[in-house]
Amino acid sequence: MSKQKSERPNSPERPNSYVSGPDEEGRFGIFGGRFVAETLMPLILDLEENYEAAKKDPAFKAEMDDLWTHYVGRPSPLYHAERLTAHLGGARIYLKRDELNHTGSHKANNVLGQILLARRMKRTRIIAETGAGQHGVATATFAARFGLPCVIYMGATDIERQKPNVFRMKLLGAEVVPVSSGTGTLKDAMNEALRDWVTNVEDTFYIIGTVAGPHPYPAMVRDFQSIIGKEVRTQMIEAEGRLPDTLVACIGGGSNAMGLFHPFLDDESVKMIGVEAAGRGIDKGDGHHAASLSGGRPGVLHGNRTYLLQNPDGQIIDGHSISAGLDYPGIGPEHAWLSEQGRITYVAATDTEALEAFQLCCLQEGIIPALEPAHALAHVIKHAPTLPKDHLLVMNMCGRGDKDVFTVGAALGVEIE
Amino acid sequence: MTNRIDTKFEQLAAEGRGALVAYFMAGDPDLETSLALLKAMPEAGADIIELGMPFTDPMADGPAIQKAGNRALRAGQTMQKTFDMVRSFRQGNDTTPIVLMGYYNPIYSRGVETWISEARAAGVDGMIIVDLPAEEDAELCIPAVEAGLAFIRLVAPTTSEARLATVLNNTSGFVYYVSVTGITGGRTAGEDELKPALARLRAHTDLPLAVGFGIKTPKDAASAARLADASVVGTSIVARLAECLGKDDRPKPGVDVTKEVTALVAELAAGVRGARKS
Numbered sequence: 278m279s280k281q282k283s284e285r286p287n288s289p290e291r292p293n294s295y296v297s298g299p300d301e302e303g304r305f306g307i308f309g310g311r312f313v314a315e316t317l318m319p320l321i322l323d324l325e326e327n328y329e330a331a332k333k334d335p336a337f338k339a340e341m342d343d344l345w346t347h348y349v350g351r352p353s354p355l356y357h358a359e360r361l362t363a364h365l366g367g368a369r370i371y372l373k374r375d376e377l378n379h380t381g382s383h384k385a386n387n388v389l390g391q392i393l394l395a396r397r398m399k400r401t402r403i404i405a406e407t408g409a410g411q412h413g414v415a416t417a418t419f420a421a422r423f424g425l426p427c428v429i430y431m432g433a434t435d436i437e438r439q440k441p442n443v444f445r446m447k448l449l450g451a452e453v454v455p456v457s458s459g460t461g462t463l464k465d466a467m468n469e470a471l472r473d474w475v476t477n478v479e480d481t482f483y484i485i486g487t488v489a490g491p492h493p494y495p496a497m498v499r500d501f502q503s504i505i506g507k508e509v510r511t512q513m514i515e516a517e518g519r520l521p522d523t524l525v526a527c528i529g530g531g532s533n534a535m536g537l538f539h540p541f542l543d544d545e546s547v548k549m550i551g552v553e554a555a556g557r558g559i560d561k562g563d564g565h566h567a568a569s570l571s572g573g574r575p576g577v578l579h580g581n582r583t584y585l586l587q588n589p590d591g592q593i594i595d596g597h598s599i600s601a602g603l604d605y606p607g608i609g610p611e612h613a614w615l616s617e618q619g620r621i622t623y624v625a626a627t628d629t630e631a632l633e634a635f636q637l638c639c640l641q642e643g644i645i646p647a648l649e650p651a652h653a654l655a656h657v658i659k660h661a662p663t664l665p666k667d668h669l670l671v672m673n674m675c676g677r678g679d680k681d682v683f684t685v686g687a688a689l690g691v692e693i694e
Numbered sequence: 695m696t697n698r699i700d701t702k703f704e705q706l707a708a709e710g711r712g713a714l715v716a717y718f719m720a721g722d723p724d725l726e727t728s729l730a731l732l733k734a735m736p737e738a739g740a741d742i743i744e745l746g747m748p749f750t751d752p753m754a755d756g757p758a759i760q761k762a763g764n765r766a767l768r769a770g771q772t773m774q775k776t777f778d779m780v781r782s783f784r785q786g787n788d789t790t791p792i793v794l795m796g797y798y799n800p801i802y803s804r805g806v807e808t809w810i811s812e813a814r815a816a817g818v819d820g821m822i823i824v825d826l827p828a829e830e831d832a833e834l835c836i837p838a839v840e841a842g843l844a845f846i847r848l849v850a851p852t853t854s855e856a857r858l859a860t861v862l863n864n865t866s867g868f869v870y871y872v873s874v875t876g877i878t879g880g881r882t883a884g885e886d887e888l889k890p891a892l893a894r895l896r897a898h899t900d901l902p903l904a905v906g907f908g909i910k911t912p913k914d915a916a917s918a919a920r921l922a923d924a925s926v927v928g929t930s931i932v933a934r935l936a937e938c939l940g941k942d943d944r945p946k947p948g949v950d951v952t953k954e955v956t957a958l959v960a961e962l963a964a965g966v967r968g969a970r971k972s
Contacts, residue, residue: 310829311827312798312826312830313825314753314850315827315849315850315861316850316851316852316872316875316876317852318828318853319852319853458760459764464751468751468753471753472753472756472876472877475754475875475877476880478852478875575802576803577799577825579753582802585799587799589803591799591800591801591802591804592749592767592800593750593799
């Protein structure tokens with residue numbers, strides 16, 4: 278029984294390590310778990326067993342490394358953003374260039390891992406949910422690369438605002454199924470993907486795109502994304518001869534942030550900041566933001582316990598963000614735990630702040646960022662000037678902004694034809 | 695302590711027939727209509743009532759029940775109102791078991807201990823919580839069973855022989871066999887699929903067996919009630935209710951929702967009652 282918050286009587290004030298989770302039940306403290314229908318339970322136990330075996334298999338790692346190098350384009354550069362550093366006049370800013378990955382975001386890291394696992398498990402059909410479409414595009418890409426049929430569930434509302442990515446997925450041979458149940462956004466797409474999986478249990482592999490869902494997904498996605506932080510560690514030591522001081526990343530479900538943070542969790546000197554989407558402002562109340570940690574409370578959805586946006590009766594509330602990739606009403610369970618432990622600081626940035634950061638990044642660095650990392654950058658803009666010049670700050674540039682030019686154009690009152 | 699579920703199954707066994715378990719969504723399309731329907735269910739032939747607790751994200755439900763939940767939520771249904779419905783029903787009926795069915799978050803949000811005591815006080819007999827597998831028994835199952843409520847478990851076609859013992863542990867009331875993989879209202883399992891599956895379950899438990907998911911017609915209900923101990927019908931009932939509604943989700947003028955829906959329940963009950971168990 279672990280009903281109470283993390284204050285278990287016998288647990289030390291601080292854990293010996295922040296990287297030992299999850300436990301055997303898939304819990305990070307009280308968060309995580311396996312809250313799924315019985316029909317799916319045998320499948321996720323089977324997935325866990327297969328993933329554990331794959332982790333120990335050098336051939337699995339070798340295949341992944343080879344594709345990371347030659348197909349995804351890893352390692353991604355750690356780039357010293359000189360002009361941004363000078364402009365902000367504080368911390369020395371580095372950008373981890375995961376937007377240079379094949380498919381344009383960090384999503385490829387995780388999809389590669391999961392599709393290799395799907396092949397190992399002899400699954401012949403791939404399904405995924407997508408919000409902004411980045412995970413959908415990454416999944417469609419790898420499905421094409423391995424010749425597997427692929428169905429992507431996407432909210433009808435998101436299809437409307439992410440048309441370029443919808444077309445990309447179709448070019449890559451995926452079937453894009455519009456989801457109009459609920460409010461037609463990411464959480465509804467995830468419900469529909471789960472409904473597909475529970476129906477097609479024999480042949481289907483569900484590639485979840487973030488560090489959420491039932492165990493083992495949060496841990497598995499984190500492990501695949503951890504390549505980001507592992508590379509940063511090596512690259513920063515090469516560049517500066519020491520570890521970074523602060524890491525900053527945006528958070529929807531939280532996979533790019535977990536990928537950057539996790540390899541540094543036990544390095545006490547490294548500060549970490551996750552940036553949620555404050556939408557029109559957390560103070561505007563429910564339905565105006567997507568900050569699950571700052572504006573939500575613990576609940577159970579999509580197979581795990583975590584912080585959720587919900588009303589007093591436990592009904593889930595839709596998040597709002599200008600970024601379709603951040604408006605999920607939950608957050609990965611490991612983030613929920615790390616937040617309660619105080620190991621990571623979570624803040625939020627508004628739509629307006631993200632738009633300003635987006636434009637600044639274009640002009641100062643010649644990089645068009647996705648609206649998701651523009652949220653991280655919005656916090657860097659606030660935070661970097663308060664830090665000394667020898668402070669090493671790394672921000673994860675987790676996606677590129679080509680997909681967002683229409684949204685940004687609309688927000689700035691510019692018509693693009 | 696003898697509860698209404700055990701008593702009902704003993705009584706039906708003595709009559710030599712299976713039970714009709716009728717599902718509908720609390721508060722669909724509004725509290726008043728839904729309460730009238732609840733009160734009319736036993737006389738129409740529902741032996742056990744499964745009352746849906748609406749949730750925004752019903753991941754195991756098909757379109758019909760998803761829409762029913764949305765209608766109920768839009769009409770302002772809350773957990774409190776669902777308990778009020780049960781309390782009101784109990785004033786006129788002390789024998790028909792009521793099982794609440796839904797998802798965990800609205801219960802967790804209310805606080806498990808609070809919810810259990812409110813459910814007991816209202817006259818609820820048990821629960822079916824889709825997203826609480828045996829692995830999460832400590833959450834709600836164990837405290838609910840300790841408080842005298844039945845925790846009815848779903849068993850699926852994917853549940854292996856080795857896993858059955860785990861799944862049946864701590865369960866009570868009856869066992870709900872999900873006859874097909876998938877969501878509610880999907881395809882119907884044939885007798886050739888059901889027979890071996892039920893035989894496998896019988897070897898592991900003495901609890902009554904109910905079959906649900908994909909049971910649509912009086913004939914399906916009769917067949918499942920004969921092979922098992924109960925048929926669960928949900929989607930057909932909810933769909934019949936939806937047919938009574940106009941575009942604004944209000945009952946169409948001149949249409950009596952209770953009369954229409956109970957007519958279907960009576961047909962299903964006739965099927966179940968006509969299927970004598972051997």
